């Protein structure tokens with residue numbers, strides 16, 4: 001009976017406790033004062049300096065926090081291709097995602113409308129969609145690089161191709177599912193096709209369309225990191241890859257943290273937009 | 282049917298039918314609605330009432346036959362035939378006033394936004410929803426939603442009003458209030474209307490003529506009742522009117538037994554164009570119903 005009833009502050013407090021426990025466990029796990037003791041000598045040799053200084057190669061939470069503080073203090077510096085502020089790197093990634101996502105929306109929403117309104121078009125296009133939808137967006141990368149040649153545009157294309165399907169499917173589904181009686185009202189009012197599309201079908205399907213957009217932006221953000229690792233140059237994905245080459249695990253963890261935070265922010269933004277157009281009965 | 286022009290009623294339904302595969306829901310259906318007349322259709326579930334109303338609205342087309350209104354064949358929906366839907370069918374993303382305004386905008390594309398708002402507000406005030414104009418449907422009760430639907434239909438000043446069991450989803454009290462409002466808004470020959478109902482008292486209160494349909498499949502019009510009760514009618518005193526019980530019992534008797542017995546039959550000499558019209562109701566079989 002009382003399940004699900006708890007004071008407002010309970011969840012945030014619990015989250016904080018979990019965070020502290022996690023950080024403590026992390027600290028304990030990596031902070032080993034006598035690392036070479038009991039360590040396989042071969043492995044100790046391999047670890048080289050890290051082993052001899054008595055520090056694990058895995059950074060402590062504090063190391064990552066220091067990196068984060070540096071990044072927050074100087075987000076936009078630019079010291080050449082391999083050393084840019086994280087603000088700049090995230091900016092590149094966001095720009096690519098928004099371009100690819102925006103183009104996908106421009107194509108997917110009108111196309112989804114047509115598919116949803118015309119059962120014939122839907123049935124005819126369905127086999128193509130079913131085949132293309134499960135293709136990993138990264139599989140398009142070689143083809144994109146070959147045909148487009150520009151690595152930047154190729155990354156945007158990959159975002160486009162992965163973001164398009166959820167929006168297309170959801171728009172078609174939402175449009176096809178508009179309640180018959182709402183369409184009948186419009187018909188008895190002799191509403192023109194255009195006015196019906198904008199004032200009846202679009203608002204009716206908007207919640208479903210936005211759900212598709214939310215899924216799309218999530219996938220796009222997942223894919224951009226991988227795409228940037230492949231095409232290189234700029235972006236948060238490239239940053240993480242570059243830090244791997246530098247063997248700077250603290251920077252990699254910082255990158256992971258920021259990817260997560262930005263992804264959450266994108267999802268929240270679309271969630272807010274979705275709730276603005278969602279009607280309830 | 283005396284006194285009306287049988288050749289050219291205002292709305293004329295001429296031999297319409299609906300088939301699903303080899304199953305005939307109804308066929309050979311003929312009737313007319315005169316200008317200013319209020320006609321109710323009563324029949325059991327599944328006999329095709331909604332189908333008939335949708336055909337009148339132009340939302341569906343009949344498999345046979347035709348409909349003629351004011352000399353022109355009905356080929357599709359029209360602003361001149363406004364529909365009040367059973368499930369109110371309001372747009373949940375619009376306020377009550379915007380829902381009415383949406384209809385008004387369709388009727389009057391050139392009106393300014395302010396004019397539309399004013400007229401929509403006036404239409405809502407007519408059905409007693411002055412203060413609910415800016416609320417969304419989910420904030421309204423079932424009765425209020427149905428009132429918005431009525432305001433939306435009436436704001437169009439339609440030549441004909443079509444209603445598919447508009448009050449059947451409401452509780453008895455709300456239903457009664459809304460029936461009174463319909464009487465005052467469209468009663469007395471000011472509005473041509475066609476209404477489907479399950480409620481015998483509702484039909485007696487509102488209708489000039491009541492069409493009785495047999496059960497399906499192959500449903501047909503069995504009788505046309507000419508309502509003898511004088512207007513204006515008052516729901517509270519209706520049952521005190523002489524002739525009320527005889528009329529009511531006749532219809533209830535039809536619904537309880539004859540609609541079933543007559544189902545699928547075509548009596549000798551019966552044709553769809555020649556349905557018996559009845560206006561006196563002190564027949565013995567209707568008295569049997571009273572006794573228990």
Ligand SMILES: Nc1ncnc2c1ncn2[C@@H]1O[C@H](COP(=O)(O)OP(=O)(O)OP(=O)(O)O)[C@@H](O)[C@H]1O
Nearest residue numbers: 301306324325326327328329330331332333446497
């Ligand atoms: N798509 C369909 N396929 C087959 N039969 C159908 C279809 N649509 C409706 N019917 C049949 O047509 C008949 C008439 O349906 P309709 O909705 O007009 O009935 P109704 O008289 O309005 O019933 P109710 O009083 O329950 O609303 C029903 O028997 C129904 O089974």
Ligand SMILES: [Mg+2]
Nearest residue numbers: 330331332445
């Ligand atoms: Mg029905």
